[in-house]
Amino acid sequence: MSLTSVRTATTATGSSRRSGETKGADGAVVIDLLLIGLVVTLFPLPVMAFALVLASPRGARKGLAFILAWLACLVAVTAAVLLLTDGQPPPPRSPPSVAALVATLLIGAGLVVHGERRRRRNRRATRAPARAGAPTAPASGSSAPSAESPGEGVTVRSAVLLAVLLQPWGMVGAAAATIVQADLSRGTSFAALAFFCLLATSTLLAMELYVVLSPERARRTLLGLRERLLRHKEPAVVLLCLLLGLWLVGRSLWLIADRCGPAAMRMQDVGGPAVHRWSPKAAPWTRSDSSGAQRMLPAAEEPYR
Known part of the structure; x- marks a missing residue:
């Protein structure tokens, strides 16, 4: 087999590998954003506070301010990340990509630890009254907020x-x-980002729409929802934190092993020792030759992405 045919086959293999990895990365981004957005919208603490905001006088106006501030935080974080990456993902084996995976791993581990600590604290809190002979549930109405003027002190600010x-x-x-x-x-990534922001706000949007369409009925329903969440928020917080944390930890460990393991390092070293550098502005790849001089790599010689 001639040297030219070997180079052509290697180039085709590298191109197909880069295409497959790019499609896989797009799918992982979509799945992760959908899962995170779902957990955010089901998280009980913001829902409880928003129910109190909507039940206050002129609650629809204050609820709109709450939603706009909520969305502004999500959009600001998304825009800041996209500005840093210039809308282009770093290559999977580059330091920025590995740093993002490590950050995801640490956040997932933190969620797991937080959920487990809350679970143990709740178990101790429920066992203590039982050992003392006290009732585990408070008397009805003892912890309920006044139904006459809920959220009276809530302002737009x-x-x-x-x-x-x-x-x-x-x-x-x-x-x-x-x-x-x-x-x-890619259109899939852009749609995933937009849908993530909407999904993370969907519960608040549904509650706001309910208040606008039926104010009095919505006020009673939301106060009842808040009372139920007060009684069951701890199991919900523990479950959501553990599920999302375990997913993030498992996925991050798998991707780190896939991109930084021995097999990935051997694949990256094909073609001789080289030093690859990447910049957030999508600068061309460069390779250091034996004399230390930098030269641009043609598309056929780019490292596997």
């Missing part, structure tokens, strides 16, 4: 502040680490 403070920033950080791999030149 405080609603905006609540939206910023109650944003699940750990999950938003996991979304930001995932957005690093988004490629805006």
Whole structure:
């Protein structure tokens, strides 16, 4: 077999590998963003606070301010990441890509630890009254807020502040680490980013629409929802944190092993020792030759992505 045919076959293999990895990365971005957006929209703490905001006087107006502040946080984080990457994902084996995976791993581990700590604390809190002979549930109406004027002190400014403070920033950080791999030149990534912001806000949007269409009925329903969430929020928080945390940890470990393991290193070293550099502005790849001089790599010699 001639040297030319070998080079042609190697180039075709590298191109197909880069295409497959790019499509796989797009699929992983979509799945991760959908899962994170679903967990964010089901997280009970912001829903409880938003129900109180909507039940206050002129709740629809304050709820709109809450939603706009909530969306502004999500859009700001997304825009900041896209500005850093210039809308182009770093190559899978580059330092920025590995750093994003490590950040996702740490966030997932933090969610797992947080969920487990809350689970153990709740178990101790439920066992202590049982050992003391006290009832485990408070008397009816003892912890319920006054139905006469709920959320009386809520203002538009405080609603905006609540939206910023109650944003699940750990999950938003996991979304930001995932957005690093988004490629805006592909329609799937752009649609996934837009759908993530809408999905993470969908519960708040549905509650706001309910209040606009039926104010009095929605007020009673939302106060009842808040009471039920007060009783069951801890199991929900534990379950959501553990599920998302375990997913992020498992996926990050698998990708790190796939991209930085011995097999990946051997594949990257095909063609002789070389030093590959990547910049966030999608600069061309360069290779150091034996004399230390830098030369641009043609497309056929780019390292596997």
